Amino acid sequence: MTVKLSIIVPILNEETFMPMYLKSATAYAHEILIADGGSTDRSMEWIRRFQQHYNIKVFSLPQTGLPYQDWDQPKVRNFLLEQATGDWVMNLDADEVFDDRICEALPEMMERTDVDVFEFPFVNFWKDPYTVRVNTAGDERWSNNIIRMWRHHIGIRYEDKKRHCFMELNGRRIFYLPRAHVDIPLYHYHYAIGPRIKFNDNRRGDVNRYDNTGEPDWNFRTQQYEIRTEPFQSKHPAVIEQYLSGQEIHPIDSN
Incomplete structure (x- = not known):
């Protein structure tokens, strides 16, 4: 019997990432379960293209208030968990792509x-796809191992x-469960591709754009902690390289 993987993801106006995300995730997931918070861009258009070829289910769970911030994310994600049929579940956000080795x-x-439970290295790009933001004192949220896959139905x-x-699980955070580290990076492109920042995504002031208009100020430095970066010295997933080279992404490769 084939062991199956379900991917769950809430989205809201993710047209930049949807083609890359779906092209990557459909290569290894049995099903992708999407909760749409009321997208008004081309997100659903991209999803419908991929639905013609892959097992992708979409649920409309409109959010109110500030985008993402006022969405009841535990409720949304737990709803998706209840719909999942796989033996394993992976939580993979729309702006994240696994290394091809997955x-x-x-x-x-x-x-x-x-x-x-499985954990993976989490790589955060900052400003562009060639720069990685790393942890500093008082700002330990950037280069960590992160749990993104677990056994379903337990x-x-x-x-x-x-x-x-x-x-x-049973009122305790799942860090106590038997887990393994897999040295296959999960890449986070939120601050590197497309608008590089979303509405209300500047709560900590790291990019000095409080009115949510214009380009982020990547030279801004907060006084609370150091913003430190390093050059990216690895290789992007194939679908990201495709995007960066200007090639159009299709659900099914013609060759």
């Missing part, structure tokens, strides 16, 4: 019986917090 590694990973759910909610 396709080859997943079958063996999902056959493991000694692990309930009761793991999201705790009731508005943003950056953790997963829990």
Whole structure:
């Protein structure tokens, strides 16, 4: 019997990332479950293109208030968990793409019986796709290992917090569960591609754009902590290279 993977993702106006995201994720997921918060851009157009070829389910869960910030994310993500049919679940946000090696590694990973949780290196790009933001004192949120995949149907759910909610099992955060580290990076392109910042995404002042208009100020420096970066010295996933070279992304390759 084939072991299956479900990917869950809430979205809101993610037209920049949808073609790259879906092109990458459909290469290894049995199903992709999307909660749309009321997108008004071309996000749904891209999703419909991929739905013609892949198992992608979309649920309309309109949000009110400030984009993303006022969305009840635990409720949304737990709803998607309830719809998932896979043996494993992966939480993969719209602006994130795994290193291409994930396709080859997943079958063996999902056959493991000694692990309930998988964690991966999380790489945050900053300003452009060739610069990585790294941790500094007082700002330890950038280059960490991150749990993004777990065994389904054992009761793991999201705790009731508005943003950056953790997963829990029986009232405890899941860090105590048997887990394995997989040295396959998950790349976060939120601050590197497209608008490079979303509405209300400047709560900490890192890019000095409080009115949410114009270009981010990447030279701005907060007084609370150091913003430190390093050159990206690895290789982007193929779909990102395709995007950066200006090639159009299609659900099915012609060759």
